[in-house]
Amino acid sequence: MSIIAITILALCAIGVTAAIIxxxxxxxxxxxxxxxxxxxxxxxPAANCGGCGYPGCRGFAEALVKADDISNFNCPVGGAAVMSHVGALLGHEVKAADPTVAVVRCNGTCENRPKTNQYDGAASCSIAASLYSGETGCQHGCLGLGECVEACNFDAMYMDEETGLPVIIEDKCVSCGACVKACPNNIIELRKKGPKSRRIFVSCVNKDKGAVAKKACNVACIGCRKCEKECPFDAITVENNLAYIDYNKCKLCRKCVVVCPTNAIHELNFPPRKEKPAAKPDAKTVKPATAKTEVKDAPKAEPKANDSKEETSDNK
Known part of the structure; x- marks a missing residue:
């Protein structure tokens, strides 16, 4: 037997043995x-957005299968329809969660919040936030460099060139939370869409004292507590000079919007307010002029010169 044949047989035997092992x-x-x-x-939905809190849909699926109760799990992209389907596969009952949407809690437009300097660095909100407080006197507001827009994988955001603030496209927003994580100043929040997409929220995150906040931005929350006192549902709390509306308690009565002195509270998708008609004077309160009052108010007639002469002649 040749050396080549022995080598081939030996390699085959080693391969078979290794495969068995x-x-x-x-x-x-x-x-x-x-x-x-x-x-x-x-x-x-295979979006792999991470909005569920797990690394992709595969990780979320593993967590769902291992969990005994999936009522606290939620897929923001698929919504209630997907979660009900998952519940049917796993034999669990899933309550429909209220849909949410991203909300920009800053109204510091170029008009409301004038610039005090100009940033000339990397076009990144995270880098700009680590270097300085921003181009305006408000160090809490939007930096306007669009990092949240880049983080959105669903084209649900864009930067408004006129205002310098991000705009949410509600129909495209899947509430994945990517923009919330990308914002270094935490001005974006996921809130309930509300009935007929109506929402009320404080569009400000400035925690400075009232005078300082008002000087930096015309529409900043000054922590005056008027909205907190006006709310009949205890949905508003003021902490660190900043008001916050709890969307779980808010009944959308809009009383807080009216009393806010700086217009820091926003109302979205509500019908225009009806103007109250001018109050008509009540007939009971208006007293008609009487003849006596007219007589009193009438000037007294002065005696004529001829009459005085006749009286003197009679006396004589």
Whole structure:
């Protein structure tokens, strides 16, 4: 037998032996994976946005299968329809969660918040926030460099060139929370859409004292507590000179909007307010002029010169 043939047989024997060993090792240390994970992953929208709090849809599917109760889980992209489907696959009852949408809590436009300097660095909000407080006197507001827009994977945001602030396209927003994480000043918040997409919120995050905040921005919250006192549902709290409206308690009565002296509270998608008609004078309160009053008010007639002469002649 030649050396080549012996070499080939030896290599084949080694390969077969290694394959057998690897097979038994794989069976010994085999990790069991629930087949329902693949089913749940297929039911998810495959957005891999991380809005659920897990690294992609696969990680979310694994967490759903392992959980005994999935009532606190939510897929912001798929919404209630996807979660109900997942609940049916896993045999759990899922309550429909209220839909949410991203809200920009800053109204510091170029008109309301004049610039005091000019930034000439990297076009990144995170870098700008780490270097200085911003181009205006408000160090809490929007930096206007659009990092939140870049983080959005659904084209649900854009920067308004006129105002210098990001704008949310509500129909495209899936409430994934990517823009919330991207903003270094935490001016973006996920809030309930509300009935008929009506929402009321304080469009300010400035925690400076009233005079300082008002000087930096014309529409800043000054912490005057008028809205807190006006709210009949205890939905408004004022902490660190800043008011906040709890959307779980707010009944959308809009009383707080009227009393805010700086217009820091915004109301979205509400019908225009009806103007109150001018009050008519009440007939009971208006007293008609009487003849007696007319007589009193009438000037007294002065005696004529001829009459005085006749009286003197009679006396004589």
């Amino acid at each position: 690897l097979y038994f090792v794989a069976q010994k240390f085999k990790v069991y994976e629930d087949p329902r994970i693949d089913e749940v992953e297929e039911a998810l």
